[in-house]
Amino acid sequence: MTTKTSINEGATAASVDGRYFQLAGPNHSAFEPGTFVVIHGQDSQKMLGQVDDLTFRIGSPLQGAGRVFGTISDDGRSLDTARFHPFSSARIQTADASTVGLLYDDAAATVTIGSYGSDHTPARLLARRFNRHTFWCGQSGSGKTYALGVVLEQLILHTGLPIVIFDPNADFVRLGDPPEGSDAAGTGLPADRDIRVLRSSPSEGDSLLVRFTDLPLRARGATLHLHPLEDRAEYNELMRLEETVGTLDPVKVVPRLRERGTPAADALAARVENLRVTDWTVWSGPRETAVEVVRDRPDATVLDLGGFAYPDEPLVVAMAVLEDLWARREERRPILIVIDEAHNLCSPDGDSPLQVAVREKIIQIAAEGRKFGLWLLLSTQRPSRIHPSIISQCDNLALMKMASPVDLEGIATIFGFVPAALVARSPQFRQGEALFAGGFVPAPTLVRMGNRLTREGGADISVPLRTP
Ligand SMILES: Nc1ncnc2c1ncn2[C@@H]1O[C@H](COP(=O)(O)OP(=O)(O)OP(=O)(O)O)[C@@H](O)[C@H]1O
Ligand SMILES: [Mg+2]
Secondary structure: OOOHHHHOOOOEEEEOOOOEEEEEEOOOOOOOOOOEEEEEOHHHOEEEEEEEEEEOOOOOOEEEEEEEEEEEOOOOOOEEOOOOOOEEEEEEEEOOHHHHHHHHHHOOOOEEEEEEOOOOEEEEEOHHHHOOEEEEEOOOOOOHHHHHHHHHHHHHHHOOOOEEEEEOOOOOOOOOOOOOOOOOOOOOOOOOOOEEEEEOOOOOOOEOOEOHHHOOHHHHHHHOOOOOOOOHHHHHHHHOHHHHHOOOOHHHHHHHHHHHOOHHHHHHHHHHHHOOHHHOOOEOOOOOOHHHHHHOOOOEEEEEOOOOOOOHHHHHHHHHHHHHHHHOHHHOOOEEEEEOOOHHHHOOOOOOHHHHHHHHHHHHHHHHOHHHOEEEEEEEOOHHHOOHHHHOOEEEEEEOOOOOHHHHHHHHHHOOOOOHHHHOOHHHOOOOEEEEEEOOOOOOEEEEEOOOOOOOOOOOOOOOOOOO
16 A cells, blocks of 8 residues: 655755655655654755645746744754754655644644544644634635634633624524434533523523613614714713713603794704614513623623614624623633624725724724733624624634635735645635634644534524425
C-alpha cells in the first residue's frame, strides 16, 4: 500500500530563519495547503510545520511554502514552540496524527468539535480563546447553524462561560432536548446545566419580553423613531413622560398623553398609536424580562427572535439586552454573545433608528467589549452584509463552504492571518466541513464537524414526494 509518507519521498524544505520554509518535491507529492508536516533538520532535529501554499505545473516539480510551529523533543513527546533552527535540503514528510497532537496539547486545545484528516484525528479548539470576537461564515445550507450548535454545546459542556444566543430562526430553541431519534432521557449535556429558552410566539413556553422603562432614553427614542433635535417637542415630551403622565408603560401612555392636551403630547400619542407600539407582544408589564434572565447568567439563554409580528420587536430585544450588558460592563463578568444571521443586526445598510442604534451598540462592543468580557460570535452567509467596523474586530474565523469568489476575496483580505490557499479551498467543502483559523485553534485546520448532542430546532425541510 502506498502511504502519503512514501509518496512524499524526495520532497525537501529549506528555511533561512527556521520559521518560514520553502518546499520542492516531485509532482506526485501528496501535500495540500493545510497539510501538517515533519521536517528533518540537521543533527536529527525534527520540526513540526504546516504547508500554506503550493504551486503545481505539469512536468515541473511541486513548489510551496509554509510555517514551522517548533521543534519536536528527542523523545517525540513534546513540542518546543520557542526553538527554531534554519535548515536546507531538509527531508519533509506528512506528519502523523500523534505528532500533530503535540501542537494541540501544547496549546491546551481541549474542546473536541469534530475531526480532521483521513485518519479522523480529533479536532480541538482552545476554549480560553473565545475571549476574542469570532466570525462564522458560509453560504446557505453549508451547515453554519449545525456547526455552531456543536461548538456551543461543547462550550456549555466544558466551560462556565455563559452564552446568550440571538436566534432569528428558532434554530436553538431545542437546545435542552435530546437529538432527533435518540431514546435517551436527557441530552449529552449534564442535567445541571441551566438552559433558558425565551420564545417570541405566545404560548410556546417562557416569553421573550422587554420592559419599555428599562430601555435607556436614547433607545426609547429610537423605538418611537424620534430624533432628539429633529423632533424636539415630542422627544422632550418623551423625556418628561413619567413626571407629566405618571407612567412610562406604552400600554397606558396613550390615554394619559391625550388627557394632557398639549400639541406635543397629542403628537407623541399619535406616533405611539401609528407605530402600533401598544400592540407589540414584546412588552413585559410586570413579568420577567430577557434582560433579567440574562443578568442571572444561565449557562445558555436562547432568545427566539423570529416569531414577533412587528419587525422592530426583535430589534428592541437586541437593544435592551445589549444595552444592559454594556451598562454593566465594569462588572467584568464574561459572556459570549452569539448572533446567528448576524446581518439582521449588524448590516451596514439598515437605516431605521432602531437598526442604527443596535448596529452602533454592536460596533461599540466589537471595538471595546473584549476587555470587559463581552465577546461576540457572529454568523452570516456573506461577509459584506456585516458592517466593516464589526467584522474587522474578529480574531477567530470559522469558514464553511462559500462559492462566491468576491466573498472569498473579502474573507482573505479581512482575515490576512489565514493562508489564502486555504481560504480558496472553501468552494470544495462539503456540508459540515469548516476551516477554523485564528486564536481559537493552534493552526488553521479543516474540520469535519462532529454530531450534535441536543436537538436542532430548524433542520432543512424535505420536498414532499408522492408515492407512485
Ligand atoms: N455536520 C452536519 N451533520 C449532519 N447534518 C448537517 C450537518 N451540517 C448541516 N446539516 C444539515 O444541513 C441542513 C442545513 O444546515 P444549517 O441549517 O446548519 O445551514 P446554514 O449554513 O445555517 O444555512 P442558512 O444560512 O440557510 O441558515 C440542516 O438540515 C442540518 O441538519
Ligand atoms: Mg443557519
